[in-house]
Amino acid sequence: MAKSKQIVECVPNFSEGRDLEVIKQITNQIESVEGVKLLDVDPGEATNRTVVTFVGEPENVVEAAFKAVAKAAELIDMRHHHGAHPRMGATDVLPIVPVSGITLEECAEIARKLAKRIADELSVPCYCYEAAALKPERKNLAICRKGEYEGLAERVNDEKEAPDFGARPFDEQVARTGCTAVGARDFLIAVNYNLNSTSTRRANAIAFDVREKGRPVREGNPITGKKKLDENGKVIMQPGTLKGTKAIGWFIDEYGIAQVSMNITNINVTPLHKAFDEVCRCAQNRGLRVTGTEIVGLIPERTLLEAGKYFLEKQHRSAGIPKEDLLKIAIKSMGLEDLRPFKPEEKVVEYMLEADKKQNKxxxxxxxxxxxxxxxxxxxxxxxxxxxxxxxxxxxxxxxxxxxxxxxxxxxxxxxxxxxxxxxxxxxxxxxxxxxxxxxxxxxxxxxxxxxxxxxxxxxxxxxxxxxxxxxxxxxxxxxxxxxxxxxxxxxxxxxxxxxxxxxxxxxxxxxxxxxxxxxxxxxxxxxxxxxxxxxxxxxxxxxxxxxxxxxxxxxxxxxxxxxxxxxxxx
Missing domain, CATH: 1.20.120.680 (Formiminotetrahydrofolate cyclodeaminase monomer, up-and-down helical bundle)
Structure with a gap:
């Protein structure tokens, strides 16, 4: 059987959000690599940080990431950096994300090799985090970035705290570039569920019902009662029903409705269609209805195909139909066109990448x-x-x-x-x-x-x-x-x-x-x-x-x- 093409996403965060010329020089390096599609550049003045998103086949993405790190190391001097966001390097974090045809474990191996190359060829020390972590505690990015840039002088040559690649005494080169955390994580889906309500309180209640963290356990009144504490003084939480999710409720002036805003951090554990059905169930229990779904940013093709198959199975209908038909079922079933037209060619990562190739098939x-x-x-x-x-x-x-x-x-x-x-x-x-x-x-x-x-x-x-x-x-x-x-x-x-x-x-x-x-x-x-x-x-x-x-x-x-x-x- 023909093997599907491997596509990964890379979301580096650079410690520069104010000088647009510097940012442009970095993204130019990414766009110079054939087969890579630059999807988004999001600079923040207060954080003095820019989040960049690009996709492509693994080999091309790795080359683009390496060139971007090299340019950031050349242009950004961490000795003069100040911003509201935690950071420890010119290229602060560099996650590799599986999109299609590739596993998280394969992305982790790619990330480790990239980290070694960055350390060996650019002399930028690297920590490996999340799925690429070489030490269990370093799965948590906060552990890798402990003390931020200001703490690096003590950490980089400490046997327990040193980077995974490129460990050495804190010299002028490290002082300038700082360190980079290179990792691999699952694709994150940002999604909002539209409610037939204007109540932020009701939306929050649904969010607390479903999010993994859940809500505080209270004494007496479940809303106003005193929060219960464990023997260590920490608030006891009642977990929500959806693993790998974070959620809050809010009101959107533009639409005049309340939404449950959710980040799905592990789409293998909680796929989009499962989250949709669960939010619908919890909304109904509280007398509300989900009128539609708003996807923020991009999603992998498989998310919609899996959703289409799921809803067809619920109808006892065959899912052995063309992809285009599965997409339509997913779009209609989750109300993805509730607020505006949903165009797969603009919202699906793989389709955006293919749009630039202009292949005459x-x-x-x-x-x-x-x-x-x-x-x-x-x-x-x-x-x-x-x-x-x-x-x-x-x-x-x-x-x-x-x-x-x-x-x-x-x-x-x-x-x-x-x-x-x-x-x-x-x-x-x-x-x-x-x-x-x-x-x-x-x-x-x-x-x-x-x-x-x-x-x-x-x-x-x-x-x-x-x-x-x-x-x-x-x-x-x-x-x-x-x-x-x-x-x-x-x-x-x-x-x-x-x-x-x-x-x-x-x-x-x-x-x-x-x-x-x-x-x-x-x-x-x-x-x-x-x-x-x-x-x-x-x-x-x-x-x-x-x-x-x-x-x-x-x-x-x-x-x-x-x-x-x-x-x-x-x-």
Whole structure:
């Protein structure tokens, strides 16, 4: 299955919020790295601090972060810094945040390597915090920043207090740059829940019901009674119902309503849809209603996709539908358009990153546009891309039958069975649509390799190696198409046997499309393998393709025979 692209967010805080020219020079370094999207620059005069947000693939983000830290170390002298916010360095904190296709643990490892590089190459000492912490107590940023900049002279060379990387006596360089805390944390979602009320008090009550911290336990009257203390003199708290959340209630003049304002600090423990439902429940218990939801800033795509699937499951409906449909369900279910239009291309991190790439993808063409592009004189898209698209259509047909079966009157007790098949079909379709463009990219790589210079012996060697690498890639891509298309047969067979009998012919056509995809992609494997110098590798690829072809022929024959039996066609 095609692996989703890894995307991370970086949110460095720089100890300069007043000199816009300095801030601009730092953000210029970030924007100079290809593949990085600068999302936000938020300077604060009172704090004398600027929060910057940018996203991209991990390698690009790390390079942009390193260049920004280097520029901040050059321009910001901590000996003259004053501001309202706690700080200890020119680049004070530098968190790496997983957005998609990557885990928090992987981000933690990236953060540690970045911290070491900053210390080694820039001579800026670094502490590692939160998920990247090398010492348990340093998961808490406040521990890393204890004493702030003014306390560094004593800490940097103390064995217990020293930075994780770059520990040394407090010299002029450290005095100038201070230290940086590099970490990894989960994506934070800032969200406001709109209430049909103007009461801040009621909004606060709901916030206290749900936030992890909860509310103080009181003696007697739960609102005005004396707060209960434990044996250490600390206020005893009654925890709220949502882990990983912070919340308060407030009134918004602009909208004329009260809101429950929440930060979800761990979306794996408390996803957005779960928080929404719980706030709705607690509001209803207090005689109020949540009229909609306001997302502040950006969110990962998976947040909306998970929400769409969640609300469809509550309806006993299949979630094996296109992403666009899942997004609509999420937007409508949580009232994301209550205050203003909700545009995913402006609120979803991945979509903002893709908007700048201006890629002309085959899968974004209309059906006629794809056919016309294939018919033109250019050799790409060719048989490989068309084979992948046929496989995708086969998966789509099987998925359609699963969805129709899931929603068939009288089959309500089987909705989940068919919904799972539909979701599996959508996964196959998505992989094959990716391979449509991947096959054309493989051809382009070969053409690029043939276009390399070949004047010197060294250039000839490099060109030959590049051609072989590109040819191997062009052989492996259609083989992946064959494997993915082969998975369509199981879906179609199941739909012929168990699905809505009125749609059995659609499942049969899906199997025919899958067979054509396997055989067509197999031709591409063989024609490209013929140009490989490594005959052992080439023969192995061809042998694997032949097995898939043999299996596809048998599978299609079996499925079409079953279709004929259902629709009573005698041969």
């Amino acid at each position: 085959l899968v974004d063409l209309t059906v006629k546009g794809f056919a016309d592009e294939t018919a033109r004189e250019s050799p790409a898209p060719g048989g490989g891309s068309v084979s992948a698209y046929m496989g995708a259509l086969g998966a789509s047909l099987g998925t359609m039958v699963a969805n129709l079966s899931s929603h068939k009157p009288g089959w309500d007790d089987r909705w989940d069975e068919f919904a799972k098949w539909a979701e599996r079909g959508m996964e196959i379709q998505e992989e094959l649509l990716h391979l449509v463009d991947e096959d054309t990219e493989a051809f382009n790589r070969i053409m690029a390799a043939f276009g390399m210079p070949k004047k010197t012996d060294e250039e000839k060697v490099l060109r030959s190696e590049a051609i072989q690498q590109a040819t191997l890639f062009a052989t492996e891509v259609p083989l992946e198409t064959m494997k993915a298309s082969s998975r369509v047969f199981e879906l179609c067979r199941q739909m012929v046997a168990e699905g809505n009998p009125n749609s059995v012919s659609d499942a049969g056509v899906g199997a025919l499309a899958a067979r054509a995809a396997v055989l067509g992609a197999g031709m591409n494997v063989k024609i490209n393998a013929a140009s490989l110098k490594d005959r052992t590798k080439a023969d192995a690829l061809i042998a694997e393709a032949d097995k898939l072809i043999e299996k596809a022929n048998a599978e299609e024959k079996e499925i079409t025979a079953a279709v004929d039996k259902v629709i009573n066609i005698d041969k």
